[in-house]
Amino acid sequence: MRRALLLLGGFAAAATAIACESILGVDYGSEHLATCDHAEPPAAPSGSDTGDNIGFTAAIYTIDWGDTDDAQGKPRAMSIGYDLDGLCTSLLDSPRCEPASWTGTTLTDGPDGIDNAIGMLLYDQGTAFGLKPFTSSFLTQSTQSGEQAPPGIIRVSGYSGFAVDPLVTVEWFVPLPPATKPKWDGTDSWPILHGTADATGSSSVVSHYVDHAAYVTGYELVAHFASGAPIEISNVPVQTTTMLITANLSQPVQGQWEMNNGIVAGVGTAAELFHDVPALSASFAGVDDAGKPNAICKNQTALYPKIKTWLCSHFDTPASGGSTCSAASFGMSFTARAGNVGAIAPAAPPVVYCAPGDDPTGDTCATSP
Numbered sequence: 001m002r003r004a005l006l007l008l009g010g011f012a013a014a015a016t017a018i019a020c021e022s023i024l025g026v027d028y029g030s031e032h033l034a035t036c037d038h039a040e041p042p043a044a045p046s047g048s049d050t051g052d053n054i055g056f057t058a059a060i061y062t063i064d065w066g067d068t069d070d071a072q073g074k075p076r077a078m079s080i081g082y083d084l085d086g087l088c089t090s091l092l093d094s095p096r097c098e099p100a101s102w103t104g105t106t107l108t109d110g111p112d113g114i115d116n117a118i119g120m121l122l123y124d125q126g127t128a129f130g131l132k133p134f135t136s137s138f139l140t141q142s143t144q145s146g147e148q149a150p151p152g153i154i155r156v157s158g159y160s161g162f163a164v165d166p167l168v169t170v171e172w173f174v175p176l177p178p179a180t181k182p183k184w185d186g187t188d189s190w191p192i193l194h195g196t197a198d199a200t201g202s203s204s205v206v207s208h209y210v211d212h213a214a215y216v217t218g219y220e221l222v223a224h225f226a227s228g229a230p231i232e233i234s235n236v237p238v239q240t241t242t243m244l245i246t247a248n249l250s251q252p253v254q255g256q257w258e259m260n261n262g263i264v265a266g267v268g269t270a271a272e273l274f275h276d277v278p279a280l281s282a283s284f285a286g287v288d289d290a291g292k293p294n295a296i297c298k299n300q301t302a303l304y305p306k307i308k309t310w311l312c313s314h315f316d317t318p319a320s321g322g323s324t325c326s327a328a329s330f331g332m333s334f335t336a337r338a339g340n341v342g343a344i345a346p347a348a349p350p351v352v353y354c355a356p357g358d359d360p361t362g363d364t365c366a367t368s369p
Contacts, residue, residue: 036088039081039112041246045217049167052160056257058336059175059182059190060150063139065332067122067132077119078110081265081331082244085317088113097318097325100365105313115329116265117316128310139234146182149175149232151332153190153341154245154259155207156214156221161251163219170214170223170245171207173197174230174237176345186256186338191345193237196230198344205341219249221259228266234283238276240268241319241327247336259336269319269327273311275361278353297354298363305369312365324365 066077087093090108099105109115125132142148153173159165174197175190182188197207209230214223228240247262278295285294298304315325353359 036083036091036093037112038083038086038088039114040083041222041244042217042220044215044222045164045166047164047166049158050160050162050165052158052165054159054161055155055157056159056255056338057153057155057340058257058259059153059188059339060262060334061140061144061184061337062335063143063151063332064136064334065122065139066116066119067125067134067136075120075123077116077123077331078114080119080333081110081114081116081263081329083109083113084115084265084267084329086113095316097316097323099315099325100312100368101324102368103309103313103365107314107316114331115316116331117314117328118268118330119332121310121314121328124310124314128306142234144182144184146178146180148235149177149190150336151231151233151264151334152229153192153339154247154336155341156257159216163216165216168214168216168221170211170221172209172223172225172229172243172245173205173207173341174209174232175342176232177235178342182339184337184339186253187340189340189342191342193230193232194345194347196237197341205344216249221245221247221249225266228268231264234280236276236279236283238268238280239272240266240330242266247334253338256338258338259334262334262336263331264334265329265331267317267319267327267329270311270315270365271319271326271362273328274363277307277360279351282351282353293351293353295353296360297358298360299355299358304360308360308363308365308369315365326365 066080068076070076085096088109089095125134143150153175155171157169159168174193176193178190192205197205199205209225211223211225223245225243228243230237230239243266245264247259249257251257278297281296282293287293296303315328317325317327317329319327
């Protein structure tokens with residue numbers, strides 16, 4: 001149960017995302033320090049569509065939230081991601097919001113304005129709970145073994161195969177765990193979560209999350225999902241509000257493209273994280289002797305207040321205005337290997353994790369636990 005508590009908050013939070021003025025087109029104004037070299041994806045190249053039709057699919061293979069120290073003993077999370085709000089609070093820019101006052105927390109950006117509140121949430125497990133059972137290495141091992149689904153599957157189409165292509169299409173698929181242990185040799189397929197994609201008459205599957213204006217520059221893929229997309233975390237789809245991905249493309253084997261030095265970044269709301277607390281905790285803790293999910297609910301007074309404090313201390317983004325932060329930025333580094341989009345899975349019946357009145361859904365940081 002304790003393992004569930006730690007992993008849950010990180011993962012639930014792990015899914016958060018919002019926009020950046022320069023990256024996602026939101027206008028935050030021009031009041032920031034000129035000395036800040038904002039961490040942003042490369043700009044789109046000039047030119048028209050090449051009209052080529054190379055396509056490939058890659059499943060996320062390694063996951064890194066930066067939950068360990070770098071060589072200088074600093075949190076690596078501070079250097080993973082992008083400047084999502086156009087500010088450098090580490091250089092005295094004023095933040096757009098602050099965590100709830102009762103948390104006593106003040107947050108600052110990483111170098112070049114990098115925003116990664118979820119990475120820091122996971123890094124701070126030791127401070128919050130006295131141990132750090134949840135790590136990026138655990139998530140990577142669980143994904144590679146097939147126990148957990150990858151955070152996402154990325155399909156690229158309309159690509160020229162060259163270093164520069166000003167217009168490609170990128171789809172983000174929300175996978176489920178595979179039926180057998182993946183080989184990671186390009187032959188694996190993952191079933192797709194019902195409600196996140198559509199089947200076509202040609203037996204193909206088309207995602208609901210598509211960027212038709214993605215591009216490649218210097219063999220680096222850049223795609224934006226302005227309305228966000230779910231990220232599969234411990235087999236729980238966590239919805240984001242905005243999301244972008246970048247990755248270096250390579251083809252070590254003819255016809256099998258891979259992605260390296262990838263970044264998934266964006267924002268997710270506090271409302272989504274509170275909603276996902278029971279499912280995320282149950283995904284780690286399993287079920288009790290009666291077959292009931294071991295979910296963390298508000299009536300667990302020894303655990304839930306710690307979870308709420310942990311979450312509310314790391315929100316760094318205003319979801320809908322106001323001076324109190326109600327969303328969290330995230331940045332996750334990844335690599336991806338060749339794979340395939342499988343069939344859409346049947347709809348799963350809803351699971352009731354908490355008794356009426358005990359579900360964290362609807363909770364906020366407006367009040368202390």
